[in-house]
Amino acid sequence: MNKHVSPKLNRRAFVIGSTALGAGLAIGLDIPFGGPAVVRAADGSPEINAWVVIKPDDTVVIRVARSEMGQGSLTGLAQLVAEELECDWTKVTTEFPSPGQNVARKRVWGDYSTGGSRGIRTSHDYVRKGGATARMMLIQAAANEWKVPASECSAANSVITHAPSGKTTTYGKVAEAAAKLAPPADVKLKDPKDWRLVGKGVKRLDTPDKVTGTTVYGIDVKLPGMLNAAIKDCPVTGGKLKSYDEAKIAGMKGVKKVVKVGDTAVAVVADTFWHAKTALDALPIVWDEGENAKVSSASIAKWLAEGLEGGPAYVGNSNGDAKAALAGAAKTVEAVYNYPYQNHATMEPMNATALYTADKCEVWCGTQNGEAAFAAALEASELPAEKCDVNKMLLGGGFGRRGQTDYVRQAVLIAKQMPGTPIKLLWTREEDMTHGRYHPITQCKLTAGFDADNNLTAFHMRISGQSILASLRPDALVKGMDPATFAGLNAKGDAPFGYSVPNLLIEHSMRNPHIIPGFWRGVNVNQNAIYVECFMDELAHAVGQDPLEFRRKLMKEHPKHLAVLEAVAEKIGWGTAPPQGIYRGLSHFASYGSYVAAAAEISVTDGNKIKVHRIVAATDPGYAVNPAQIERQIAGSFVYGLSGLFYGGITVKDGAVEQTNFDTYDSMRIAAMPKVESIVMPSGGFWGGVGEPTIGVAGPAVLNAYFAATGKRIRSVPLRDQNITFA
Amino acid sequence: MANLTINGKSFTLDVEPDTPLLWAIRENAGLTGTKYGCGIAQCGACTVHIDGIATRSCGISVAEAEGKKITTIEGLASGNTLHKVQEAWIAQDVPQCGYCQSGMIMAVAALLAEKPKPTDTDIDEAITNICRCGTFQQVREAIHTIASA
Numbered sequence: 001m002n003k004h005v006s007p008k009l010n011r012r013a014f015v016i017g018s019t020a021l022g023a024g025l026a027i028g029l030d031i032p033f034g035g036p037a038v039v040r041a042a043d044g045s046p047e048i049n050a051w052v053v054i055k056p057d058d059t060v061v062i063r064v065a066r067s068e069m070g071q072g073s074l075t076g077l078a079q080l081v082a083e084e085l086e087c088d089w090t091k092v093t094t095e096f097p098s099p100g101q102n103v104a105r106k107r108v109w110g111d112y113s114t115g116g117s118r119g120i121r122t123s124h125d126y127v128r129k130g131g132a133t134a135r136m137m138l139i140q141a142a143a144n145e146w147k148v149p150a151s152e153c154s155a156a157n158s159v160i161t162h163a164p165s166g167k168t169t170t171y172g173k174v175a176e177a178a179a180k181l182a183p184p185a186d187v188k189l190k191d192p193k194d195w196r197l198v199g200k201g202v203k204r205l206d207t208p209d210k211v212t213g214t215t216v217y218g219i220d221v222k223l224p225g226m227l228n229a230a231i232k233d234c235p236v237t238g239g240k241l242k243s244y245d246e247a248k249i250a251g252m253k254g255v256k257k258v259v260k261v262g263d264t265a266v267a268v269v270a271d272t273f274w275h276a277k278t279a280l281d282a283l284p285i286v287w288d289e290g291e292n293a294k295v296s297s298a299s300i301a302k303w304l305a306e307g308l309e310g311g312p313a314y315v316g317n318s319n320g321d322a323k324a325a326l327a328g329a330a331k332t333v334e335a336v337y338n339y340p341y342q343n344h345a346t347m348e349p350m351n352a353t354a355l356y357t358a359d360k361c362e363v364w365c366g367t368q369n370g371e372a373a374f375a376a377a378l379e380a381s382e383l384p385a386e387k388c389d390v391n392k393m394l395l396g397g398g399f400g401r402r403g404q405t406d407y408v409r410q411a412v413l414i415a416k417q418m419p420g421t422p423i424k425l426l427w428t429r430e431e432d433m434t435h436g437r438y439h440p441i442t443q444c445k446l447t448a449g450f451d452a453d454n455n456l457t458a459f460h461m462r463i464s465g466q467s468i469l470a471s472l473r474p475d476a477l478v479k480g481m482d483p484a485t486f487a488g489l490n491a492k493g494d495a496p497f498g499y500s501v502p503n504l505l506i507e508h509s510m511r512n513p514h515i516i517p518g519f520w521r522g523v524n525v526n527q528n529a530i531y532v533e534c535f536m537d538e539l540a541h542a543v544g545q546d547p548l549e550f551r552r553k554l555m556k557e558h559p560k561h562l563a564v565l566e567a568v569a570e571k572i573g574w575g576t577a578p579p580q581g582i583y584r585g586l587s588h589f590a591s592y593g594s595y596v597a598a599a600a601e602i603s604v605t606d607g608n609k610i611k612v613h614r615i616v617a618a619t620d621p622g623y624a625v626n627p628a629q630i631e632r633q634i635a636g637s638f639v640y641g642l643s644g645l646f647y648g649g650i651t652v653k654d655g656a657v658e659q660t661n662f663d664t665y666d667s668m669r670i671a672a673m674p675k676v677e678s679i680v681m682p683s684g685g686f687w688g689g690v691g692e693p694t695i696g697v698a699g700p701a702v703l704n705a706y707f708a709a710t711g712k713r714i715r716s717v718p719l720r721d722q723n724i725t726f727a
Numbered sequence: 728m729a730n731l732t733i734n735g736k737s738f739t740l741d742v743e744p745d746t747p748l749l750w751a752i753r754e755n756a757g758l759t760g761t762k763y764g765c766g767i768a769q770c771g772a773c774t775v776h777i778d779g780i781a782t783r784s785c786g787i788s789v790a791e792a793e794g795k796k797i798t799t800i801e802g803l804a805s806g807n808t809l810h811k812v813q814e815a816w817i818a819q820d821v822p823q824c825g826y827c828q829s830g831m832i833m834a835v836a837a838l839l840a841e842k843p844k845p846t847d848t849d850i851d852e853a854i855t856n857i858c859r860c861g862t863f864q865q866v867r868e869a870i871h872t873i874a875s876a
Contacts, residue, residue, distance in 0.1 A: 069824055070822075070823030070824030070825065070860045071823070072823070203817075203820045204820055204822075206822075206825070207816070207817055207820060207821075207822055207825075208817060209825075210816075210822040210825030210828055211809070211813040211816040211817060211821075211822065211825075211828060211832060212760070212800065212801070212803075212804065212809070212813065213758075213759070213760015213761070213799065213800035213801050213829045214760065214801075215825055216759070217826060219759075219762070219763065220759035222757070222759075228754075253743070272750065272754040272755070273750065273754060274746055274747070274750035274754060345859060346824075346826075346859060347762070347764050347770065347772055347824065347826040347827045347857065347858070347859050347860075348762070348764075348824075348826045349763070349764075394824070394825070395824060396762070396824050396825070396826030397824045397826060397859050397860065398824075399859070426763075428766065429763075429764065429765045429766055429767075628820065629820075632820070632823060632862070632864075632865065635861060635863075635864045635865075636823060636860045636861030636862065637861070638861065639858070639859075639860075639861025639863060640859060640860075640861055643859075661765050661766075661767055661769065662764075662765050662767070662769040662770050662857060663767060663769055667770075667857045667859060668861075668863075669851075669854070669855050669856070669857065669863075670850060670851060670854050670855075670856075670863040670866060670867060671851035671852075671855075673861075673863035673864060673867070675864070676864055
């Protein structure tokens with residue numbers, strides 16, 4: 001790389017290279033899969049290539065570039081490498097190469113970004129090649145030693161065997177020699193039918209430390225001489241820090257320094273976080289909140305409602321002439337839905353530790369995008385790439401929030417004002433709740449038209465509301481349109497609409513309030529699935545048809561969508577009478593390359609207390625690397641999605657977020673957890689995501705079941721605003 | 728100054744008496760397995776045992792904890808032998824991000840000490856920790872596995 005490019009240029013290069021929306025980046029594919037110059041790990045063990053280090057005791061270290069935030073792809077990616085490497089799985093450990101190392105080695109590990117359920121589906125090919133290449137080099141090294149053709153040797157469980165002579169050796173013994181070999185030019189990957197480790201629900205590699213409290217998250221980092229910082233950013237986005245009265249906290253215990261952080265925030269640095277927070281709470285601060293202080297949830301809702309009625313809109317999907325067909329329809333049905341802002345509320349609040357000196361800036365943090373965190377460190381420190389690095393920690397939750405780097409920038413800006421002293425910046429839960437990158441707010445008007453025989457002839461869906469890309473990645477807009485808005489609504493691609501309607505129009509009136517949006521697990525699937533799948537249920541009832549049969553007629557050209565829907569319908573017993581007092585609802589959706597469906601069984605007490613007894617879920621992710629972890633992701637996504645549906649909803653008053661902690665932004669507990677029965681049904685031939693797709697289908701399945709139970713439609717989220725709770 | 732007994736060891740810590748126990752444990756005693764999640768005793772990530780009772784350590788002061796037996800996640804195992812809850816958590820592959828699990832495990836260990844064979848209702852009433860990853864299904868299964876062992 002050019003070591004003299006400016007930090008700004010670097011940052012731009014990273015942003016473009018590392019966050020393209022579902023672009024399946026082909027960067028880093030000219031990976032040097034090994035070579036004559038041996039690269040050594042910190043302990044001196046040889047790299048066979050960038051993905052694989054083998055120690056003399058046969059320990060296999062697999063490098064994982066993507067972040068681990070609970071979704072399990074650390075283990076899944078290691079399985080993919082190990083499958084081709086033919087190593088002993090019990091001897092596998094993992095490590096995260098740092099973003100700085102990636103830059104220094106021409107992005108040998110490719111993309112670090114871990115979001116959009118991309119961890120496995122966009123890197124399976126090159127990580128498997130990394131494993132296969134290493135295996136071939138290890139076999140070649142053994143063959144060379146034995147002076148036999150490599151074609152007569154095979155490898156299994158880290159042992160290389162020359163069958164004709166019966167000789168065996170281990171990976172650890174030939175690793176040095178293998179590391180000196182040129183990588184083979186032609187690497188063939190296994191046929192999926194020959195997989196032995198991939199497809200198995202092996203246990204996660206990161207569990208033992210998580211049950212003893214020894215896992216070090218960003219919040220747990222300890223460095224010699226480290227101080228702790230607490231921060232308050234302007235409550236109103238777009239506002240500024242006007243002044244603060246440092247004298248009022250002079251002499252408070254442990255306080256070392258009060259610093260301005262950019263134009264909008266102030267931080268107290270102290271010996272402990274508790275002292276820093278206590279002093280910050282006592283610090284008088286005056287904000288210049290600016291024009292945005294006039295904004296409220298009511299003013300946002302009014303603005304969005306206007307967008308439902310007309311005016312310019314981006315068309316995401318259309319065929320036929322929906323407006324003409326509606327005008328000539330024998331019967332029309334219309335409904336308006338909405339979905340609120342949501343906060344990520346990762347259990348570990350945002351934090352980062354930074355050490356700045358005149359010639360170095362080092363950061364320790366949990367991040368979903370190591371390269372973006374690295375770019376933030378470059379920009380804030382104003383140091384060149386070779387003088388910066390980021391140490392990636394395990395994440396105490398991500399859900400999209402830690403793809404942003406605001407907290408990294410803050411930590412570096414504070415550390416820069418105290419050169420030589422490591423500073424750990426930790427947000428309080430209150431700071432975390434009020435300075436999120438919120439799931440965007442939308443409303444949606446749906447209109448459908450039927451002919452005289454109750455055939456659906458027209459479907460018009462008009463979304464009004466916020467675009468994530470317009471705020472976070474304007475370079476990804478397409479002629480002003482945010483394609484991500486249409487997740488699950490597209491004519492084709494990895495998030496396709498599952499119905500064929502002769503006249504279709506799906507459009508977006510973009511309206512961007514000042515609240516900064518972000519990618520929240522499942523992103524736009526959350527509301528789009530509710531809008532489409534609850535409305536489809538409404539339409540089925542409007543023409544007196546069974547919701548499954550109604551859908552089925554529209555899904556003939558969408559066999560993958562239909563297969564998962566039929567799978568859940570069959571398992572829940574759709575078409576048979578449910579137990580007394582139990583009501584059922586269905587939904588399906590496709591996103592992130594996977595096809596998913598859910599069927600829920602609920603009961604309702606007093607008209608407003610919902611007990612979700614059971615949810616049957618199905619997913620077709622193409623290939624299922626670790627079915628046990630997929631089951632956990634499905635159940636976990638339902639907890640996150642249903643928490644948002646029942647309890648969520650971030651509201652705005654005087655320009656600021658009103659919710660401050662889990663007392664006002666609650667999250668589902670074990671008592672409300674339904675029994676989740678997962679059907680993992682990979683059909684092969686494609687690679688779909690796992691962490692996010694299912695989050696969208698639990699909500700509409702439950703809401704449709706609520707209609708079945710009560711005859712009432714819920715079209716507004718969260719349910720707590722309508723006095724509906726978990727039983 | 729406060730004298731605390733944590734995991735069987737005596738600590739003399741330079742903290743004010745009104746410091747929440749959580750921060751004394753994490754920052755002064757240096758035991759970071761106990762996590763900060765909310766600071767208002769809502770989420771349970773900071774759960775420790777005080778004289779055997781599951782307690783949210785952000786909600787009580789150092790002064791209140793003096794003279795009592797405090798056990799954190801680091802002190803749950805007996806030497807190299809993991810507690811049965813920790814064993815079950817590994818066997819059932821419970822944690823996802825793992826951040827809330829220290830508190831979850833401490834809450835479950837206290838429940839099982841009191842009720843070795845809890846019903847689902849017992850579990851629902853006793854385990855009110857937040858887990859944003861949503862590990863509840865595995866948590867429940869692991870508890871029942873322990874109870875039926």
